[in-house]
Amino acid sequence: MDPATLGMLLFIISEIMVFGAFFTAYFFIRVVGGAEWPAEGDHLPKLIAGFNTAILVSSSFTLHYAQEAIRKDNRLGLQLGMVATFLLGLTFLFIQINEYVHIGFSPQDHAQGTIFYGLTGLHGAHVSIGLMLLAFVTIRSFRGHYSSGHHLGFEVPGIYWHFVDVMWIVVYLTVYII
């Protein structure tokens, strides 16, 4: 296997374990702690977050589109796909921040708030890192890098972005749905 791809996969294992530790905290607070759940009046906006989930998931598809494009040396497709992916990711982040502003409780209020902000914030930080990588790739795609035979520098950040998307589904299902 190519070293960069293998390195990214191993890094993702580490990332999964970071999330694992936060999920551990979540279930300790929710299940072992045994406090009333959800706390008085703190219902989460499932629908808006669900809509936001759809946005993030669709960004995985646009990224895949860009990937298919560069495999056929379709530079315009690559650029369109990258810009769309980047904008979708950015939209996700904005909606998430907007949710924080209007949600009505803070991490200082109770442990439930702490772990809600903890998990979604951890994921938000990953989206930000992913967006940074996507920005670099987008810049490079406009500068004429990558071709059908040479697009590893595109694939490796791409794997990371897909991971961020899949991780969000898990976070969404845990925090908002169950």
Added chain:
Amino acid sequence: MTARLRAPGLPRAGFFLVLGTLFCAAIIIAAREAYGFPVFADGGITTKAQNAILLLSLLIAPLWFLIGLGAFDYWFYWAAGKKERAEDHSGHGATSWTDYFRVNTDHKVIGIQYVVTSFFFMMIGGLLAMLVRAELAAPGSQFVDANAFNGLFSVHASLMIFLFIIPVFAGLANYVLPLMIGAPDMAFPRLNALSFWMLPIAGIMMTASFVAPGGSFSTGWTAYAPLSTSAPLGQMFFTIGVQFAGVSSIATALNFLVTIITMRAPGMSFWRMPLLVWANFSTSLLVVIATPFVAASQFFVLFDYALGFNFFRPEKDGDVLMYQHVFWFYSHPAVYIMMLPGFGIISEILSVKSRKPIFGYRMMAFSLLAIVLLGFTVWAHHMFVSGMQDWIRIPMMVTTAIIAVPTGIKIFSWLATLWKGVLHLDTPMLWALGFLTMFTLGGISGVILAMVPMDIYVSDTYFIVAHIHYVLYGGSLFTIYAGVYYWFPKMTGRMFDERLGKAHFWLTFVSFNATFGPMHLVGVKGMPRRVADYAEEFAAWNLFISLSSFVLGLSTLIFLYNMVSSWRGGPRASANPWRAFTLEWQVSSPPPIFNFDRIPTVVGGPYEYGVPGHVHGIMEPAEEARPKQAAGASSAEEGV
């Protein structure tokens, strides 16, 4: 001057460190002003604002330092959309000592940087231990108060674990592992350099905690919440220092794994790898999977401490025991992170020095992997008296006892390797044998501690201190000494002084046992650990322990003197002074700048000592290493 501040290097790093601190101060002052918190009071900055600036600087300023040093230069270059540039190894090698103080991508330079840095922090940690023992030489208070005492043993343990044992193994492996598998370098040389430079940051941070307002962190190396979330600011020097050490260790582990999987020389199948490579493969798996948990646990503490989150506040439904679960889910595997590379070193040395094949090579590799798996199933044996659910105790007791099986397989395989061998009792071998005996003792007290009733009885006594030092000093540190002596000729091109090496071993071996052996006794009698004072009845033993520990401390100076003087003026070492098969000994001492002038080909196992005519590696590329007629046949085919 401006030129020096522009070029990557330590001057620019120092300059950026100052800039980074000012940057943090600006952020804090602006944020506090914006939210209406007091910033300025009677001509100065308020204490709260000062502390906030210090805390943020701990997190952010080191990154500025690394940028100044040039650790990120290539990535910035890449991010700007410029052409990709594969590492051209132009920065390889060290021609003078100053080359060790810059970002160097040569794994051999980085290996030495790692080893020297970790021994530096080991000396600081050792000095702290001497202070601890001086205070404990007699009952009552000698010259530090109780809180300062807590700080001494906390920083001692943290430095020894995070800045010495874990990184020194990474350093040794950094040097020899690529050579052993026939690779020109690690898979990601730039990441390798970055990993190293995060280490001194973590070490200096932990050491500097003594000057923090309120004193150094004093919660032990375990930093249990909520003790740590309500401690003075010094605690954050640990919380954040661990993050840097942790990132460094994950990045190195990732690098090792990719290097081992993708960069082995032709013919070096997994079942022909030296056991040191297997050991670091297993260790790296543990690091990649477990270390994120300690990072997360310290993030929780940081958030509770700095931002008023409620992870560990019971009055806000937080869960205090959750800290211990998350922490030990890392920190039990961490004891194997601190031991498995040592197992690898011992396998190399015992086989070479008894001139016999290693006994049960495959079982040795499988038992490493078994330890990796089982290591994740035992964490709560550190929590038998924590007040967790009772039903977890028995399963964890059983799994802990089961780990003795793969470990026992290794011990017996080593014994069988020695059996009827031609033993060369020189310095590396003495340390290896010392490890074998001392680690077995530590393992036995470990199995005793796994038993719930016994554990409850000796919990938080000196029995625990005795156990951990038998496995980490008599275990890990003895393997480190063995490894440093064994590869010293390869790393420096010089031989060490054998007489001093033996004196170092015997003095350490005797004073080590005199120091930590009696701790079992006073522990069983009930002397509590981590307390500055103790009952009169333990006075005699403690004086004996303290005096022995000073001898133990002095014995380390022999080692230092031997290393420094031999490196400067020892006799030149030949390429293969131990007559070993593994590839690192088939090149000159020290190795050429790109390790192998020609890619080697591996044709047999690494340990078949005493087997007539055995060859492990041939220093020729695969095509030329093949028998003559086959080569002729293949070229004839090409002709068609």
